[in-house]
Amino acid sequence: MKKRDFRTAFGKPDADFVSCVQNTLHRLREEERPMKRKLSLSAAIAVAACLIVATAALAAASHWGLFDFLNQGGDSGALPEAAEIVATDPPQEGGAGKLASFRLREAVYDGEYVYMVVDATPADGLLLLGPGLLPPDAMRNLTKEDYDAMTIGEYAGENDLQMAIVGISTAAAAEGAEDAITSFDWRLEADGTLVFMLSGEAPQGMGDAFETTLLCSVTPLVPAAKGDGITMQYFEEDGEEPVSKYIGYDVDEAHIQRSELAFALTAAGPAEAQAYDLGAAYPGCGVRVERVTFEPSPMALYYEIRFTITDEAAYAATEDGVQFEFLDANGERLPDGATMSGQTAAQADGSLVQSGSLSAQSDPSQIAALRAFNCWTKERYESHELTLEP
Amino acid sequence: MTSEQFAQEIVALTDTLYRVSYSILREKCDREDAVQGCLEKAWKKRRALRDERYLKTWLVRILINECYNIHRRRAREAPGELPERAAPPGADRELHDALMRLPEEVRTPIVLHYMEGYPIGEIASALRLAQGTVKSRMRRGRAMLKKLLSEEELS
Numbered sequence: 265m266k267k268r269d270f271r272t273a274f275g276k277p278d279a280d281f282v283s284c285v286q287n288t289l290h291r292l293r294e295e296e297r298p299m300k301r302k303l304s305l306s307a308a309i310a311v312a313a314c315l316i317v318a319t320a321a322l323a324a325a326s327h328w329g330l331f332d333f334l335n336q337g338g339d340s341g342a343l344p345e346a347a348e349i350v351a352t353d354p355p356q357e358g359g360a361g362k363l364a365s366f367r368l369r370e371a372v373y374d375g376e377y378v379y380m381v382v383d384a385t386p387a388d389g390l391l392l393l394g395p396g397l398l399p400p401d402a403m404r405n406l407t408k409e410d411y412d413a414m415t416i417g418e419y420a421g422e423n424d425l426q427m428a429i430v431g432i433s434t435a436a437a438a439e440g441a442e443d444a445i446t447s448f449d450w451r452l453e454a455d456g457t458l459v460f461m462l463s464g465e466a467p468q469g470m471g472d473a474f475e476t477t478l479l480c481s482v483t484p485l486v487p488a489a490k491g492d493g494i495t496m497q498y499f500e501e502d503g504e505e506p507v508s509k510y511i512g513y514d515v516d517e518a519h520i521q522r523s524e525l526a527f528a529l530t531a532a533g534p535a536e537a538q539a540y541d542l543g544a545a546y547p548g549c550g551v552r553v554e555r556v557t558f559e560p561s562p563m564a565l566y567y568e569i570r571f572t573i574t575d576e577a578a579y580a581a582t583e584d585g586v587q588f589e590f591l592d593a594n595g596e597r598l599p600d601g602a603t604m605s606g607q608t609a610a611q612a613d614g615s616l617v618q619s620g621s622l623s624a625q626s627d628p629s630q631i632a633a634l635r636a637f638n639c640w641t642k643e644r645y646e647s648h649e650l651t652l653e654p
Numbered sequence: 655m656t657s658e659q660f661a662q663e664i665v666a667l668t669d670t671l672y673r674v675s676y677s678i679l680r681e682k683c684d685r686e687d688a689v690q691g692c693l694e695k696a697w698k699k700r701r702a703l704r705d706e707r708y709l710k711t712w713l714v715r716i717l718i719n720e721c722y723n724i725h726r727r728r729a730r731e732a733p734g735e736l737p738e739r740a741a742p743p744g745a746d747r748e749l750h751d752a753l754m755r756l757p758e759e760v761r762t763p764i765v766l767h768y769m770e771g772y773p774i775g776e777i778a779s780a781l782r783l784a785q786g787t788v789k790s791r792m793r794r795g796r797a798m799l800k801k802l803l804s805e806e807e808l809s
Contacts, residue, residue, distance in 0.1 A: 269746070270749065270765075270768035270769045271669075271673070271769050272744070272745060272746045272749070273673075273745060273746050273749040273750045273753055273769065274672070274673050274676045274677070274741075274742065274745055274750060274769075275741070275742040275743060275744040275745035275750075276669070276672075276744055277668055277669060277671075277672035278682070278742065280682065280686065281668070281672050281682075281685060281686060281689070282668055284686040284689055284690060285664065285665065285668050285671065285689060285693065286665065288689070288690045288693045288694070289661045289664060289665070289693060289697075292693065292694065292697045293657055293658075293661060394656070395656065396656045396658065396659045397656075397658070401658060405656075405658060446701075447701075448656075496662075580782070583719055639698070639699070640695055640719075
C-alpha cells in the first residue's frame with residue numbers, strides 16, 4: 265500500500281502568497297503604531313539637556329503616567345476630574361528583588377475598571393524586556409519611539425547590559441480565576457525603568473475594594489553556545505519557508521526572580537448604574553436588545569448591552585459578528601472611551617452581553633439611537649431610537 | 655499575546671493558510687484576497703481571543719468564511735463548468751488531481767483532517783456543521799479518493 269503525505273498535495277505557498285501574509289501583517293502593525301510625537305529641534309535639545317541634568321527623583325517624575333498611556337492613541341475622553349481620583353503610590357507590600365523591584369506608582373479603581381501603572385526598576389547592568397520580547401526584536405518595541413531602529417540585543421551589547429524578560433500576572437489568574445488584567449502595555453524610560461500599564465474590568469463581586477497580588481517575574485538571559493538555547497521562527501525576505509534560528513541566548517533558570525506585589529484599592533466614588541429596559545427587535549441580525557446599563561465614571565461611561573437571540577438562522581448568518589453602536593442626534597457614532605469596546609460574552613441564561621465604554625464626556629442623554637452592525641462585513645442592521653427612561 | 659507575538663504565530667501558520675485557501679479557491683488572486691481579509695479581521699478581533707491554544711482553529715475559521723464569501727461571489731459571476739486545476743510546482747500531482755476532483759464540501763473536511771490534523775469536532779466547529787455531517791462527508795471523500803487513487807486504503 266502506498267502511503268501519502270497529504271501535506272504535499274498542494275505544494276508549498278508561492279512567493280506571492282507568503283508576501284501577501286507578510287505585507288498585510290506589516291501594514292496592520294504600522295497602522296496601529298501610535299502617532300510619533302513631533303518635537304522641534306530646539307525642544308529636542310532642551311529635552312536632552314533636561315535628561316542629562318535630571319536627578320533620579322526628577323527622572324522618576326518624568327516617567328509615563330496613566331494618562332500618557334491612555335491618550336497615546338488619541339484622546340481617551342476621560343474627564344479632567346479623573347486626575348483627582350488617581351491614587352499615587354498607594355499602600356502596597358512586596359515587589360522587592362535582586363534583579364528588579366516593582367512598585368505600583370499610579371492606580372485608579374472606579375468601581376468598574378482598574379487601571380494600574382507599575383514601575384519595574386532594574387538592578388545595575390540589567391536591561392528589562394517586556395513580556396514576549398527577545399533580543400532580535402526592534403528596540404522601538406520597548407521605547408515606543410519610531411526612530412529606534414536597532415535591535416534590543418544590539419542596544420544591550422552597546423551599553424554592556426544583561427537582558428532579562430519581565431512577566432506580570434495576577435495571583436487570581438494563576439489559580440484559574442477571572443483575570444482582572446485584560447490590557448497590557450509598557451514603555452522603557454531613559455533611566456532604564458520599564459513602566460507597565462495594566463488595566464481591565466474588576467471581577468464581579470469586588471465591591472468597593474479591589475484587592476490583588478501581582479506575580480512579577482524577571483527571567484535573565486545568558487549567552488548560549490552555538491546551536492543551543494532559545495530559537496525563534498521567522499520568514500526571511502523573499503523566503504518561502506519559515507526559518508528557525510537560534511538567538512544566541514538561553515534562559516538562566518537558576519536566577520529567575522519571582523516577586524509578589526500586594527495592594528488594595530478603594531473605589532473612587534462609584535456612581536449609581538442607570539439601567540434602561542428596551543425590548544428593541546433587530547430582525548436583520550436575529551436579536552432583541554433587552555436592557556442597556558450605563559455606569560458613569562470620570563474615566564469613562566461604561567455600558568453593557570444585554571441581548572437575546574430571537575432568530576437562530578439570522579443570527580448564525582452574522583457569524584457571531586453582531587455589535588451595537590450608540591449614535592447621537594446627527595446619526596454620528598459616539599466616541600469610544602478608555603477601555604476596549606465591543607466585547608461580547610455569553611451569559612449563563614443564554615443571553616449575550618456586549619460591554620465597553622464611551623468617552624466620559626458623553627452622557628446617556630446625548631444618545632439618540634442604538635444601531636446594530638456586523639463587525640466582520642460592516643453591514644448595518646436596524647437602528648432604534650432610544651428614549652432612555654430609567 | 656503582544657502584536658509581535660500574534661504576527662509571529664500567524665507567519666508560522668502560512669502553510670496552513672495557503673493549503674486551506676487552496677482547497678476552496680482556484681484563483682491565486684482570490685486566495686490572496688481571502689488571506690488578506692482574514693488577517694485584517696483576525697487583527698481587529700485578536701484581543702477577543704481569550705485562549706491562545708485556539709488561535710489556529712479560530713484563524714482557519716475566519717479564513718474559511720472569507721474563502722466561502724469569495725467562492726459565492728465567483729459562482730455568481732462565472733457560473734458553469736470550470737477547467738481542471740493544474741498541480742502547482744512541488745505538489746504530489748496524483749493526489750492533487752484526485753483531491754481536486756472531489757466536490758468542495760467533501761474536499762475541505764478531508765484537507766482539514768489529513769493535512770492539518772484537525773479532529774472531527776474542530777472541523778465541525780470551523781465549518782459550522784454537525785459532527786455527523788462531517789463524518790459522513792469524510793467517509794464519502796475517503797471512498798472517492800480510494801477509487802480515484804486505486805489504493806486499498808488511505809494512510
